[in-house]
Amino acid sequence: MATIHDxxxxxxxxxxxxxxxxxGHSVRQSEAIERAIEELGFRASASARNLxxxxxxxxxxxxxxxxxxxYAATVAGAEEVGRENGLRLVLCNTDEDIxxxxxxxxxxxxxxxxxxLVPASERSSTALFEAPSAIPLVLMDRETLGPRRxxxxxxxxxxxxxxxxxxxxxxxxxxxxxxxxxxxxxxxSARERGFLETFAAARFxxxxxxxxxxxxxEDGGYQAALNILSAAxxxxxxxxxxxxxxxxxxxxxGHLGIKVPDNLxxxxxxxxxxxxxxxxxxxxxxxxxxxxGAMAMRLLVTRLRAGDREHEPRxxxxxxxxxxxxxxxxxxxxxxxxxxxxxx
Amino acid sequence: MATIHDxxxxxxxxxxxxxxxxxGHSVRQSEAIERAIEELGFRASASARNLxxxxxxxxxxxxxxxxxxxYAATVAGAEEVGRENGLRLVLCNTDEDIxxxxxxxxxxxxxxxxxxLVPASERSSTALFEAPSAIPLVLMDRETLGPRRxxxxxxxxxxxxxxxxxxxxxxxxxxxxxxxxxxxxxxxSARERGFLETFAAARFxxxxxxxxxxxxxEDGGYQAALNILSAAxxxxxxxxxxxxxxxxxxxxxGHLGIKVPDNLxxxxxxxxxxxxxxxxxxxxxxxxxxxxGAMAMRLLVTRLRAGDREHEPRxxxxxxxxxxxxxxxxxxxxxxxxxxxxxx
DNA sequence: CGAGAAAGTGAAACCGATTTGAGTTGATCA
DNA sequence: TGATCAACTCAAATCGGTTTCACTTTCTCG
Numbered sequence: 001m002a003t004i005h006d007x008x009x010x011x012x013x014x015x016x017x018x019x020x021x022x023x024g025h026s027v028r029q030s031e032a033i034e035r036a037i038e039e040l041g042f043r044a045s046a047s048a049r050n051l052x053x054x055x056x057x058x059x060x061x062x063x064x065x066x067x068x069x070x071y072a073a074t075v076a077g078a079e080e081v082g083r084e085n086g087l088r089l090v091l092c093n094t095d096e097d098i099x100x101x102x103x104x105x106x107x108x109x110x111x112x113x114x115x116x117l118v119p120a121s122e123r124s125s126t127a128l129f130e131a132p133s134a135i136p137l138v139l140m141d142r143e144t145l146g147p148r149r150x151x152x153x154x155x156x157x158x159x160x161x162x163x164x165x166x167x168x169x170x171x172x173x174x175x176x177x178x179x180x181x182x183x184x185x186x187x188x189s190a191r192e193r194g195f196l197e198t199f200a201a202a203r204f205x206x207x208x209x210x211x212x213x214x215x216x217x218e219d220g221g222y223q224a225a226l227n228i229l230s231a232a233x234x235x236x237x238x239x240x241x242x243x244x245x246x247x248x249x250x251x252x253x254g255h256l257g258i259k260v261p262d263n264l265x266x267x268x269x270x271x272x273x274x275x276x277x278x279x280x281x282x283x284x285x286x287x288x289x290x291x292x293g294a295m296a297m298r299l300l301v302t303r304l305r306a307g308d309r310e311h312e313p314r315x316x317x318x319x320x321x322x323x324x325x326x327x328x329x330x331x332x333x334x335x336x337x338x339x340x341x342x343x344x
Numbered sequence: 345m346a347t348i349h350d351x352x353x354x355x356x357x358x359x360x361x362x363x364x365x366x367x368g369h370s371v372r373q374s375e376a377i378e379r380a381i382e383e384l385g386f387r388a389s390a391s392a393r394n395l396x397x398x399x400x401x402x403x404x405x406x407x408x409x410x411x412x413x414x415y416a417a418t419v420a421g422a423e424e425v426g427r428e429n430g431l432r433l434v435l436c437n438t439d440e441d442i443x444x445x446x447x448x449x450x451x452x453x454x455x456x457x458x459x460x461l462v463p464a465s466e467r468s469s470t471a472l473f474e475a476p477s478a479i480p481l482v483l484m485d486r487e488t489l490g491p492r493r494x495x496x497x498x499x500x501x502x503x504x505x506x507x508x509x510x511x512x513x514x515x516x517x518x519x520x521x522x523x524x525x526x527x528x529x530x531x532x533s534a535r536e537r538g539f540l541e542t543f544a545a546a547r548f549x550x551x552x553x554x555x556x557x558x559x560x561x562e563d564g565g566y567q568a569a570l571n572i573l574s575a576a577x578x579x580x581x582x583x584x585x586x587x588x589x590x591x592x593x594x595x596x597x598g599h600l601g602i603k604v605p606d607n608l609x610x611x612x613x614x615x616x617x618x619x620x621x622x623x624x625x626x627x628x629x630x631x632x633x634x635x636x637g638a639m640a641m642r643l644l645v646t647r648l649r650a651g652d653r654e655h656e657p658r659x660x661x662x663x664x665x666x667x668x669x670x671x672x673x674x675x676x677x678x679x680x681x682x683x684x685x686x687x688x
Numbered sequence: 689c690g691a692g693a694a695a696g697t698g699a700a701a702c703c704g705a706t707t708t709g710a711g712t713t714g715a716t717c718a
Numbered sequence: 719t720g721a722t723c724a725a726c727t728c729a730a731a732t733c734g735g736t737t738t739c740a741c742t743t744t745c746t747c748g
Binding site for chain 2: 727
Binding site: 001041045046050056058060067079108109111218254276 | 345385387388389390391392394395400401402404410411413416417419420423432433434435436437448451452453454455472475477562591594595598617618620621622623
């Protein structure tokens with residue numbers, strides 16, 4: 001590989017002049033340099049540049065599950081804002097695995113200028129970002145324990161839970177079940193609290209057997225839904241706390257031959273991958289996904305620009321809304337339209 | 345940030361000794377060094393190490409659409425093989441955009457030891473990888489024009505097309521439509537050829553108006569399906585060439601109130617995101633997705649190990665198979681089971 | 689025209705690790 | 719004890735760019 005020295009020699013100038021040319025300064029011999037670059041097929045070494053400049057213009061986004069379309073949407077938002085600011089985005093997967101996450105963080109720090117992290121758990125290790133000289137970290141969606149606070153873009157998870165509960169209450173549901181996530185995931189526990197507390201406030205208690213914990217993935221939702229729905233006394237409504245587990249729940253509902261919404265009202269959190277394709281449409285709690293990623297990147301850019309650790313970490317909380325469709329129905333209300341999820 | 349020199353001073357040894365310790369050589373003062381590293385919070389600079397070593401232990405995988413679960417699955421396969429070989433995988437998105445792809449490649453080359461690329465088009469620029477000194481490139485799924493050949497992991501796309509056609513022929517379908525991709529995408533055109541030629545061989549010609557080209561994405565599939573299915577004379581069967589466009593087609597089918605398989609047999613390529621959730625189950629052409637990613641990474645590792653450009657580029661072609669479900673039905677055959685995609 | 693400012697240049701230092709080459713230390717064996 | 723060899727160690731060179739500093743050239747304007 002040709003180096004900047006080769007180019008300099010070919011163009012009869014000093015390496016520093018070539019460097020200046022590359023970096024947009026005006027240079028007298030620019031045509032000769034350009035020609036030499038072309039002929040030698042010169043590409044500046046990223047490592048050398050990074051080393052000297054101390055920056056890479058790359059941001060890493062670390063998510064627990066790239067298969068989840070929610071993350072894909074946030075990535076799109078972050079990518080766009082990054083592009084506007086001359087930053088490249090790379091993506092890493094942690095499979096909801098806190099050990100893998102730790103390894104990824106260790107490997108990636110030092111190769112990028114900043115990180116957007118969706119923590120696998122509230123116990124995720126942010127130690128690498130706690131030193132004052134560390135690169136900036138923005139958390140998304142979930143929060144972490146630990147001594148230091150970071151910029152965070154979250155949504156009003158608690159309100160999402162209350163909206164869901166209130167909707168089901170309004171429809172007359174009293175025996176409701178919830179499929180939620182591990183206790184260590186702050187976003188699902190907030191949704192869960194919002195849901196349970198709203199029911200409690202209405203003097204209805206969700207019994208233990210109607211609270212199942214899954215792993216946020218399709219198989220977890222499937223298993224949890226089977227547990228809840230194959231018992232003798234079934235709830236009249238089910239709230240599933242994220243989209244992938246909702247997919248699993250839908251599969252279980254199909255296997256069990258349960259009709260939605262006639263035999264069960266179903267309410268999910270986040271847009272489903274199958275949206276638009278199944279019938280009846282699913283009622284969901286929604287949030288601005290793309291915007292969430294964009295916001296995370298904006299916070300990061302601000303930190304990078306400012307270079308200051310001065311101002312306090314900011315937490316942005318985006319709103320959620322209830323999107324009512326056909327999967328939730330008034331309890332014992334006669335309406336009979338709506339399809340079936342029965343297995344073929 | 346502490347450097348290796350700071351550690352060396354704190355431990356009263358030379359920087360080179362610290363370096364050796366870090367890299368696993370036996371060193372007398374290892375405890376003192378370890379203590380110094382701990383105290384100073386030392387992390388070796390990736391840039392400096394990359395510059396000196398000329399390698400990064402990172403592989404980039406560049407895909408046209410991270411929202412597509414097919415890619416997510418291949419990523420998982422590649423990631424695992426990478427991990428076994430001490431390589432970290434980062435992911436970049438190109439949105440099926442050849443210009444963006446070019447920019448991503450330019451930025452990423454020099455930061456990684458190798459690239460797995462799913463080209464956005466056969467005209468994708470692989471120029472950066474053509475020099476003998478360039479880092480290795482493995483192509484996945486699609487092939488590119490251009491002077492040099494690269495290691496490639498593909499599937500038997502042509503056979504996928506013929507399997508699809510033969511299945512529909514066997515069921516008695518004669519008036520069939522196909523939703524395919526741009527002419528510049530080799531994988532879809534191979535599937536398309538397999539499909540059309542098989543019909544032609546059976547002396548049935550698929551008319552132009554039954555051949556629609558989409559952009560591989562949900563909206564493209566929706567539009568294409570609308571075009572084909574809202575005409576007066578509809579085909580009795582539809583073959584959709586990839587999963588995301590299949591989702592769009594399903595949505596269109598729902599909007600138009602067409603019953604599958606009673607009024608239309610539907611056959612798709614690749615597993616759908618909504619699989620397991622909708623009814624009737626969709627007949628599909630399938631392939632080993634995870635294995636495909638794993639193979640790509642193995643080819644890359646081989647190149648990296650060998651360091652040789654000697655042996656010819658290899659092309660691995662993985663098999664496809666037909667998975668028959670309820671969405672394809674014998675033409676005019678009475679069977680009446682199977683659900684409906686009617687919009688709620 | 690000449691002073692002063694502006695623009696451009698090259699040599700050398702620098703970023704922070706690894707590697708080389710030339711010792712130094714310590715153990716082993718005759 | 720002295721020779722031989724293995725195991726370590728250090729100073730210096732190196733990777734390939736960018737930046738600084740001191741200097742030269744060119745432009746501007748009274």
